[in-house]
Amino acid sequence: MANDSSPGSILATDCGSTTTKAILIDRDATGYRLVARGEAPTTVEAPFEDVTLGVRNAVGELEELTGRSLLGPDGLPSPGRPGSPGLFLSTSSAGGGLQMMVAGVIKSMTAESAQRAALGAGAIVMDTIAIDDGRRPHEKIRRIRDLRPDMIVLSGGVDGGTVTHVAQVAELIAAARPRPRLGSSFRLPVIYAGNVKAREHIRKVLGELVDLRVVANLRPVMEREELGPAREEIHHLFMEHVMAQAPGYATLSGWTPVPIMPTPGAVGLAMQSVARLHGTSVIGVDIGGATTDVFSVFGADQELFVRTVSANLGMSYSVSNVLLEAGADNVLRWLPLPVSPADLTNRIRNKMIRPTTIPQTLEELLIEQALAREALRLALEHHRTLARGLKGIQRLRHVGETFSQEATGQTHINLMELGFLVGSGGALSHAPRRMQAALMLLDAFQPEGVTRLAVDSIFMMPQLGVLWAVHPEPAAQVFERDCLVHLGTAVAPVGVGRPGERVLTVRGVLPTAGEVEEELLAGQLRVLPLAPGERADLELSPAWGFDVGAGKGRRARVGVQGGVCGLILDGRGRPLILPPDPPERRRKLVEWFLSVDAYPADLLKRQAGPPIRG
Amino acid sequence: MNSGYQVTMVRKVRKLPLPGEVLVQPGQRVEPETPVARIDLRPGIPWVLPVGRLLGIESDLLPAAMLRQVGDRVRLREVIAVAQKGIYGRKEYESPTDGVIEDISHRSGRVVIREEFGREEPPISFDVAFEIGCKPRDLPRNMMKKVGDEIKRGQVVAKKGETQAFFTKTALAPISGVITEVNAQTGYVTISRPFKEVIVRAYVSGAVATLLPGRGAVVETPAARIIGAFGVGREGHGRLRVATADVLEPNAITPEDEGAILVAGGPVSRETLRRALECGVRGIIASTAGYLDIVEALGIKVGVGITGQEDIPLTLILTEGFGRLSMRENSFAALRGLEGRLACVNGATQIRAGAIRPEVVVPFPGWDGPLAEETGPEEDLALGQxxxxxxxxxxxxxxxxxxxxxxxxxxxxxxxxxxxxxxxxxxxxxxxxxxxxxxx
Structure with missing residues (x-):
């Protein structure tokens, strides 16, 4: 239960670029629960130009739904008033979110650290400037001048190291005379998070030109990255500068005792908290209309947190770009129905120009979900390039590594180690059957071994993230009970087998099915019943050459959690290879979809046969 | 109202990206081509020069070695820094360009000089083929830079003799600028100053309603405005001709259609788009087109939904989208009623928040009839609609x-x-x- 300092009820809003979402959380005998959710169009742009109007409208919907008056007579949150929420919180990504440029000395070292700091704070990174980025000084200067970011993070050098290089980067920024995106009257904020020895010089070079903030070096020594202080300063400046320029935010921030956070930054906090709560590695993905964010938390103590934004991968505004980047063949391979590439491109572009339409037919739904698989796959590929160890560090090696010396800077995304995969965004959260969301996650990310799957039911992770920062207990309770829909656990042995060959034997006792001993064959996809809240201890015996986490052919004992989909046994192989012949591939897809009851069976069978159109 | 179209007051903000010169007066009548505002963009190239290293001195001694200071205007070959080491160790550093010293760093030992160009310096052509001793037709092979590349004074433009360094002949750029031509007939290379004149034109015919000091003006006109679903291509104008109520066939376009805006009540094909380009048609307003046909015929690809800046001579506006559909009746009736008039088209489409859709504006500068209210695109559904x-x-x-x-x-x-x-x-x-x- 919550302690005495916890608020009775909490009102939290997230001002997105199109919709403002408000949630009301209340305490009952069992703890904190979500009471209701309301939404209204965001009012940051003309003719309204006041974000608080949208917030009031969203809260107004909550008031209608709950029959309670949540705002005072003056239209403001009044925590002291009886019946009013004790706490008001907000996040925001309206007005284009936070757009940043980062600069460092070496592209794959300090510049990459700066990039991780900016992304982790919830920013969109417009460009990365480094001494070795292959561009000539005047080209970099022009780029800095043309971009007009909200702020710049400058890093470079280890503490006490050479000053020359980071000074050069600072001088480039000075030569560009950068101007901020919003508000021409104030100076562009620049955060310096580099070599402490160069601070004085950086102040001389940039102090007059920009609003310079100096924080601790994010790479104090080669072997360590400390992103916390830079990230905090970014949040601080986001409030002070960027939000202050957006209409109505000054008022809104007066309503809340906690600073307004950038939405992705708050989601990142939520993901980190989930990883700590479950003591496991987590990948979270939020697939939106314009962008796809991927968050990962790995490491023995869940200390490696990385966020990336794939700015042009999304399901409505950017849907054409998914097709361009993935290629029509990669999208078509997930379709159990014959569709011609010309027909596909026209349909997708019509979706782009009318982003609010929703699939009415099974065919349309399948196309949308095929695109979502590709967008997710590409976003994870992008994420891997940034979620990696530090480059350029010395490592102590032992004799066993004589023949397998790995370079530094390897990705730390290990899908076998991954314990929890959380999906969010319309395509995943609003899939008509939850099994469809589970399949999209399995096909796109191809998690290995044993992995729990979940989706965010109504996208309230931003609000919970900011709540987590101040009151972890209510946030954790609501997260588990109302935010996440547990889909179940997937078991996917790594290896490729011949069709019909045994890849895994599962033994154990399931709460409803009783004692089971099931064989999983190569190319099979099956489900065993395991309801939400149920758990089971299983013995997994992979065939020779297959691995479920304990090593090739080694038996593993695992505890698995249930969910709305159950226990998914995925024998399709890792990597998942689809049959190259289109009719054979479509037949296989239909077989898989039917075996896990992902789509209406009669409709799927009926539609899977017509000749190619267009 | 008249034949399916409504006349509303259309206001267009015509604005420069940076402050410049406004060329119109309030109340002035303007035509689509009338310049409203102009600006000469002179992107001075900054030269970042490692002067400390070239003089062989420590970076912190650089300020003392400088003869000219930050803010000083320097000339080409002017000595800007001197280092004295003993009696014979005098080293001088000459400026490689005309410009203004912007920064002298005692940390990195570098000096930044921002090059300045005269306002109307002519482009320079010089015989590069002769300088490197090759035939004019071989010049493109020997070029180190291509058309459109930026080049600084003294950089190598072309080089002959890759393998034997001793016999290598090079041609250096006499001025900084952008390479605008490599002529394989004459062997000359032209370098132009990176001058960019940006002119904002009125786009529609009408009158200047208000001035935006230093930036441009708002032009207003009574006009009929038709919104499309998707477009490509820049602003343009021409006489409106309804070519067909159905599919626009290539043979329906003739050389007389040069500069015209053609209307088709049905889809356009790849061949029709090619034919329109051949005949110099300025714009096509059609119901739909195949996406792959647009890619093939116009050579553009659409990723995220932001268009309007494509460098193509034709503006294409699709009223319904992609695939094969006919134009909605009221749009077609309006366009038919406007046939023969001057139409201004803009293919710019931006689908994100603050959506921009492509438009056809047909001005009625002398309109004295009643003006309709412009209705928003969002309407609630009602029975019978x-x-x-x-x-x-x-x-x-x-x-x-x-x-x-x-x-x-x-x-x-x-x-x-x-x-x-x-x-x-x-x-x-x-x-x-x-x-x-x-x-x-």
Whole structure:
């Protein structure tokens, strides 16, 4: 239960670029629960130009739904008033979110650290400037001048190291005379998070030109990255500068005792908290209309947190770009129905120009979900390039590594180690059957071994993230009970087998099915019943050459959690290879979809046969 | 109103990206080509020079070695820094360019000089083939830079003799600028100053309503305005000609259509677009086109939904989108009623928040009739309203709202959403998600 300092009820809003979402959380005998959710169009742009109007409208919907008056007579949150929420919180990504440029000395070292700091704070990174980025000084200067970011993070050098290089980067920024995106009257904020020895010089070079903030070096020594202080300063400046320029935010921030956070930054906090709560590695993905964010938390103590934004991968505004980047063949391979590439491109572009339409037919739904698989796959590929160890560090090696010396800077995304995969965004959260969301996650990310799957039911992770920062207990309770829909656990042995060959034997006792001993064959996809809240201890015996986490052919004992989909046994192989012949591939897809009851069976069978159109 | 179109007061903000010179007066009558504001962009190239290293001195001694200071204007070959080491160790550093010293760093030992160009310096052509001793036709092979590349004074433009360094001949750029021509007939290379004159024109014919000091003006005119769903190509104008009510065939376009804006009530094909380019047609307003046909014929690809800056001589506006559909009746009737008039078109489409859709504006500068209110695109659904279905399986079909069920219904996909019952043209009722119909 919550302690005495916890608020009775909490009102939290997230001002997105199109919709403002408000949630009301209340305490009952069992703890904190979500009471209701309301939404209204965001009012940051003309003719309204006041974000608080949208917030009031969203809260107004909550008031209608709950029959309670949540705002005072003056239209403001009044925590002291009886019946009013004790706490008001907000996040925001309206007005284009936070757009940043980062600069460092070496592209794959300090510049990459700066990039991780900016992304982790919830920013969109417009460009990365480094001494070795292959561009000539005047080209970099022009780029800095043309971009007009909200702020710049400058890093470079280890503490006490050479000053020359980071000074050069600072001088480039000075030569560009950068101007901020919003508000021409104030100076562009620049955060310096580099070599402490160069601070004085950086102040001389940039102090007059920009609003310079100096924080601790994010790479104090080669072997360590400390992103916390830079990230905090970014949040601080986001409030002070960027939000202050957006209409109505000054008022809104007066309503809340906690600073307004950038939405992705708050989601990142939520993901980190989930990883700590479950003591496991987590990948979270939020697939939106314009962008796809991927968050990962790995490491023995869940200390490696990385966020990336794939700015042009999304399901409505950017849907054409998914097709361009993935290629029509990669999208078509997930379709159990014959569709011609010309027909596909026209349909997708019509979706782009009318982003609010929703699939009415099974065919349309399948196309949308095929695109979502590709967008997710590409976003994870992008994420891997940034979620990696530090480059350029010395490592102590032992004799066993004589023949397998790995370079530094390897990705730390290990899908076998991954314990929890959380999906969010319309395509995943609003899939008509939850099994469809589970399949999209399995096909796109191809998690290995044993992995729990979940989706965010109504996208309230931003609000919970900011709540987590101040009151972890209510946030954790609501997260588990109302935010996440547990889909179940997937078991996917790594290896490729011949069709019909045994890849895994599962033994154990399931709460409803009783004692089971099931064989999983190569190319099979099956489900065993395991309801939400149920758990089971299983013995997994992979065939020779297959691995479920304990090593090739080694038996593993695992505890698995249930969910709305159950226990998914995925024998399709890792990597998942689809049959190259289109009719054979479509037949296989239909077989898989039917075996896990992902789509209406009669409709799927009926539609899977017509000749190619267009 | 008249033949299907309505005349509203259309206001267009015509604005420079940076402060410049405004060329019009309030109340002045303007035509589409009238310049409203102009600016000469002179992107001075900064030279970042490692002067400390070249003089062989420590970086912190650089300020003392400088003869000229920050803010000073320096000339080409002017000595700007001197280092003295003993009696014979005098080293001088000459400026490689005309410009203003912007920074002297005692940390990195570098000096930044921002090059300045005269306002109207002519481009320079010089015989590069002769300098490197090659035949003019071999010049393109020996070029180190290509057309459009930026080059600084003294950089190598072309080089002959890759392998034997001793016999290598090079030609150096006499001025900084952008390479604008490599002539394989004469062997000359032309370098132009990176001058960029940006002119904002009126785009529509009308009158200047208000001035935006230093930036431009708002031009207003009574006009008929038709909005499309998707477009490509820049602003343009021409006489409106309704070519067909159906599919626009290539042979329907003739050389007389040069500069015209053609209207088709049906789709356009790849061949038609090619023919239009050949004949110099300025714009096409059609119902739909195949995406791959646009890619093939116009050579552009659309990723995220932002267009309008394509460098193509033709502006294409699709009123319905992609695929094969006919134009909605009221749009076509309006365009037919406007035939023969001057039409201003803009293909710019931006689908994100603050959406911009392509438009056709037909000005009526002398209009003294009543002005209609411009209606917003969003209208609530009501019984009896004519709607168009914008998603499969009824994509493009029109009908009338027959019923608005209060409760959400389950679709074939099993999603539960609010629906509308539309009576299609043949009277069949179709249950459609409300998000998938457009009112018109």
């Amino acid at each position: 004519r709607v168009r279905i914008i998603s499969e399986p009824y994509f493009g079909q029109m009908g009338v709202v027959a019923e608005l069920p209060r409760q959400p219904e389950v679709l074939p996909t099993e999603a539960r959403v609010p629906v509308v019952v539309v009576a299609l043209a043949d009277g069949t009722p179709a249950r459609i998600p409300r998000a998938n119909v457009e009112v018109f």
